[in-house]
Amino acid sequence: MKDQVAETPALPVRVPLVTRPLNLMQSLAAARRNILEIIPEIATRQPIVSGRTGTRWHMVMDPVALRRILLERLDDYPKSDVTKTLLRPAIGESLFVAEGADWRWQRRAAAPAFTHRNVLALAPVMTAAAERAAGRVAQAGPRALDMLDEMVATTFDVISEVTFSGDEGVDRAKVHAAIEHYIADAGRISLFDMLGFPEWVPRPGRMVAGGAMLETKRVADRAIEARAARGRDGVPDLLDLLLGAEDPQTGRAMSVEELRDNLLTFIVAGHETTALTLAWSLYLCAFDQDVQDRARADAQAVLGSRACTGEDVENLPYIRQICEEALRLYPPAGAVSRTARAPDTLCGREIRPGDTVMIPIYALHRNLLLWDAPDAFRPDRFSDRKAIPRYAWLPFGDGPRICIGASFAMQEAVIILATLLARFRFRPVPGRAPRPMMILTLRPEGGVWLQAEAV
Template identity: 70%
Template sequence: MPDTSAPHGDTAALPVRVPLVTAPLGLFGSLRAARRNVLEILPELAVRQPIVSGKMGIRWHMVMDPQAIRHILLEAVEDYPKSDVTKNLLRPAIGDSLFIAEGAHWRWQRRAVAPVFSHRNVSGLAPMMSDAADRASARLAQAGSRAVNMADEMVRATFEVISDVTFSGGKSFDRDAVHRAIDAYIAEAGKVSLLDILGMPDWIPRPGRLMSTRTLKQMKAIADDAITSRRDRPPSERASERPDDLLDLLLGAEDRETERRMNDAELADNLLTFIVAGHETTALTLGWALYLCAFDPAVQETARNEARTLLQGRTATAEDVPNLPLTRRIIDETLRLYPPAALVSRTARRADTLCGREIRAGDTVMLPIYALHRNQLLWDEPDRFAPARFADRKSIERYAYLPFGDGPRICIGASFALQEAVIILATLLSRFDFTAVPGKSPKPVMILTLRAEGGVWLNARPLD
């Protein structure tokens, strides 16, 4: 498909990207790179070939072939559980929640939680997304002529959403403290250890994760307190007209096959999972989307006209989402260029063959989503920002585009995140013109998620 979205006056310009590795880094070079930015260990071959393999303490394979990925995520999902590295990074914070659990323990949780994210329930939470879009607009209007770090602003907006949809009607809590605790955990415990690269067993302590004990206690105490308070609320409040929020829905979640419900520890782990994932990934998507809109004024102007024509000055709602196709395509293309979960890791449970390559039990099999989404065998001009490529979704090969994963373990909150992103982006584009701040380009850096290092600094000019 030809690119129709090049910025005016500079057809050669490309949005910021990560330089990929063209020569072996070695063990310690790889460790330094991974602790600085996981994407810096990706070989340049990963955007030109279907599979790349190597050995560094452990045997590893990076897979970019859609059919092989389909095999891993769908056909042989039980043979490719989440990698030990992933579990080591996240289990201290979110236990054996839906994101970490395997086998029967995962299946019953998935069955119990799936109705929580039904279309009806997700649509019912949309007013809180619209409220957050209004508050973000008010803050931008107050900024006047000052440049704004939209990465931080979108973190604030999406954290307001997740806290409102989780704790509505409950007692107040310190939002800033919760976010600081989450951010501190990622900074302290989210970096890959040399022990991880060498494939050492998870019972050997990782120093960074030992240092995060205090932060973990803060996070878990907040979740425990919220659950206890909601269980103990008086009958009069339980019978109120307030619609169910995420915590209510989780408390009522039940596996219909076994009639099993989550105990308080399981609830806390899953609540933390949704709090962390529910704001961080959407905030990153919105920050990068606004960067791309400022990068390409023509796309921004077309999307603004779409939003203003539909909204007529009001805030976007769930009912508007299907009628904002270009806004949605901008989100889709943002997720292609800057996927929040830019690298997914699995451990092969038994011998297999992928793309003609021998896979042994115990091998690490990585799905580098960042490289998959820029693979030259799968995408036309893959480094270009071109929302038009999503005008015909059927033209996109199913397992070439995986911002939310796929198969039975596809992200359960994908519809929640997409609805929130479209509501907030459309509202902001209808009210502001975003332009880049010279010399302030963001740098894509992945620790646990793909963040914009240095922030997304934009001028936000209010529209008449």
């Protein structure tokens, strides 16, 4: 298998998928280096691919079968033990990890915080962060910038403000560093994970990174307790909304520990995934100047010289299409896995209890049975969303467990991207193309180095 990213003048960067079977140790090495490298190339041409590496596994790329996994038989396909082992040290039994009744009541309690009205009320925070990002880009002048770093800083600016606004005692930089450390080091799959060792068997990397996350949990606990005691004036932020959340069926409210785990989940997911969407979107706009020109014209027509607001988002459909196409080509969660709990049949294939059922979203989004020229960057694919099979595009998942913050993320991405494209022309830096690499999320290894010129 090649280690270099396949690149042609006509296509943006992509990962060359594996063309030969891997044994257990080869799979482990590939997964620790880049999870996408364990996906067989045939997964872009078939509805299902099966094999055995320690345990039986199936990769599913068929929308009908995916609907069955994510909607019709949701409880028979809980998140895999590996996923829970990777994430529990950071986010506990939060919405992302919880299953069954525990997940359902948390979802019911948290859902009102993410209504359109509440998400729109938080848009001014996003607009202010976009303005600051544009200011930093302008100040840098013509020199090359790593727009991945810029977008991570910008989206963490947003999520920290909508979770810890007014809490001056919170060291946001320290929280950010702990999260970044966990994602970079503790998220790598270990041999113990591949062999199915129980969660209580220590994984050294996670033990080291877990210390920083433990302190972050203490910081979050103190912020929650302080906010509950004194309250806060103004528009409710995410922490206010969660403090007031309760299950409408039972009246149950979240404990401090449950609040903290969900707050950390939203902090991690709420900045990491949106930052990646923006970084990849900027890379793609620099890659295709015609797309960038059209997007800039649309943004300038709506915004003029001001920053984008929440009310502008619905008037910028092409900017949203760019984000959606970036999410197709480089989904932040490039692969997710489930563990079958009951016998089933998917695409005519027998599924046994204990089998690992993977959804390789990176391959699904590039499957030749579902997409025309799937490796090409074409935002117009999303001009008619009804033409796209619902379970063929899954950057946020789907079914009852669809990402609760999807509308928050898309609003934020459009606001920031429109503001930047209206003011700057971005060009690639020769020889600095990013390499798609997934540990916990699909990141551009080496950063997204672009030159920005004011327009």
